[in-house]
Amino acid sequence: MRREVHRGAFVRGVIAASAAAWLGLSLGCGVEPSADAGDASAEAGRIVRKSASAMTSAEIDRFKRAYEYAVAEGFFDVFNDEHYDHHRNRHHGADLQATSPITVKVMDEASGYRLLPWHRAFLLEAEQMLRAALRQRDEEEGVDPSEADLLFLPYWDAAHDQDLPHWVHGFEPKGGTAIVPPGLPEGHAGYGKAVGERYGIVFGRWPGQNQVFDTLQAPEDVGRILAKATFADFYDALDVTPELRLENYPRALSGLDVLEMKLPDSAAVQTLVDTFSQPPSGSQGGAETTNALFEIGWIGAVEARKAAPDMELFDAVKDVYSLFNFMPHVRMHLWAGGLDPANADVRGTVTYFNELTVDPVFWMLHSELDRYWYTWEKTHADKPPLEGDDRSFNPLTASEGAWYGGGETYTLDDLTAHDALPYAYDALFGE
Ligand SMILES: [Cu+2]
Known part of the structure; x- marks a missing residue:
């Protein structure tokens, strides 16, 4: 009885705390994207990222040939290791642990604000690496390697697709290694090895098979997030607060x-x-x-x-x-990875921070979050509130990225100047 009273107070507290957000919701603010998103396609040297669901069969084939080769050759191993290294990269507001049940470890605020710019840089590095991988494969197979310039990372428009892109179902590249994290459950490929050792990744993906993360965000959910006025609120709705x-x-x-x-x-x-x-x-x-x-x-x-x-x-x-x-970021990871139907302790590859880069869904998911941010940036001047070294991003070191011409250090200014970026999207979100 007494608890009922307290719970009532909690509801009132919640209503008061989120009044502004709910008001925004009921006013139904949409974004008015500017009309110039498509212009970039005409510019030489700038690749246009498309929805994975809208790729031509030639584009899909090119992407798959590059991707499966890169995974098999172990080219993603260093991407896995960097994504796992939160001390060096400080690139998540919360770390998802490998334990079962899942646990989160909250990082400092600046790490959260670095999520989007860091992953923007990470995507650029992966796109470049995949082109180099494709060139290498083409040369080995006697194919004209110039096609590699056309390769792009597609985005996964989860809100409209409400499923994985059709050709991604069943595309589960084999190979690659990762560092054993603490807390792996029995049944996972790295279980039983010492923390810090390497293990061979066993690919897992069971979309929708996590019973409490069995739906994706709706377009209206994304619309409300895009209506946030400040970067801090935009980021919070995308990644932190349900x-x-x-x-x-x-x-x-x-x-x-x-x-x-x-x-x-x-x-x-x-x-x-x-x-x-x-x-x-x-x-x-x-x-x-x-x-x-x-x-x-x-x-x-x-x-x-x-x-x-x-x-x-x-x-x-x-x-x-x-x-x-739930927030689109965690929701997309947990929905896409799912849980092994035979063992609820084992999650899909795309949910493990130490091995997720071998799943193409990881890159498509982050391209989509990047597209949300890119869309938001078209109508908002506010930048991630970062100072000093926090405005610098080097997801792969110069020596790690040397072989594919990457390993760059990006500043926040580099990453937020759309006209100078080597890519654009074929459409802003909701266009
Ligand atoms: Cu992520």
């Missing part, structure tokens, strides 16, 4: 009641009960809640894999999740 679906609040509460009854000893359930009874506070509390949420999601996924699942338990987990409309 929207609350307040209409599902009673449903989430009753789900939590069921979980409390069925799992009386669960610390995760208790954490969620506590969070739901008081206003949220601080980033540490945020991580604890997120991890508790991930844990009950895993409990639901384990239950769903049983021969005779307790559907009441499973539905209760779904009820709690119904309160959240």
Whole structure:
């Protein structure tokens, strides 16, 4: 009874805290993209990135030949290692750990603001590497290598496709190695090896097979994110804070009641009960809640894999999740990777920070996030609030990138000057 009162207060707190955001929502602000996005295609030396769903068969074939060759040759290994190295790159607001259930480790704020520019630089390096890989393959096979200049990283328009691009299903390049991270579960290819050793990647991808991340963002969700006025708010909605679906609040509460009854000893359930009874506070509390949420999601996924699942338990987990409309970044990773249908402890390759670059979905997903940002930048002058060294990005070192002509250091100014970038998109988001 008393808890009901507290929960009511929490809802009011949430409503107050997010009033501005919800107001923006109800006013239905859309972006008015400028009309010049297509002009770039005419410029020499600038590649145009297209939706993976709209590629010609020649473009798909070219991309696949480059990609499978690069994975098999181990060219992505150093990309894996750099993506995994958060000390050097400081490129995520939160690190997704390899544990089961998933846990997040919150990084400093500047690392979060570096996510988009760092990945923009990373994409440029990969695009260049793939061209060099294709040239090498073409030369080996006696094919004209000049086609490599036409290769681009496509974007995955998840909001409109609501699926993986048709040709990406079943395109699971084999090969590559990665560094063993702490916490790998039994069943994963790196399990049993010492942390820091290398292991051969076993590709996994089960789109939609994570029961609590089984939907993708809708175009309207992205529209609300593109309507954010500042970079900090735009980034936050893309990567950090889920929207609350307040209409599902009673449903989430009753789900939590069921979980409390069925799992009386669960610390995760208790954490969620506590969070739901008081206003949220601080980033540490945020991580604890997120991890508790991930844990009950895993409990639901384990239950769903049983021969005779307790559907009441499973539905209760779904009820709690119904309160959240998750950020596109985490949602795309977890949806695309999914969970092994035979073992809820093993996730798809694109969810493991240490091995995800061998899945082309990783690059298509980040091209899409980059396109969101690119679209937003067309109508907003605000830049990521970064100072000093934080404005510099060197995803691959000069020696790592030397063989393909990369390993550049990019400044924030380089990365945000659209006219000077070596690529453009065929369309802004929503065009
Ligand atoms: Cu990502």
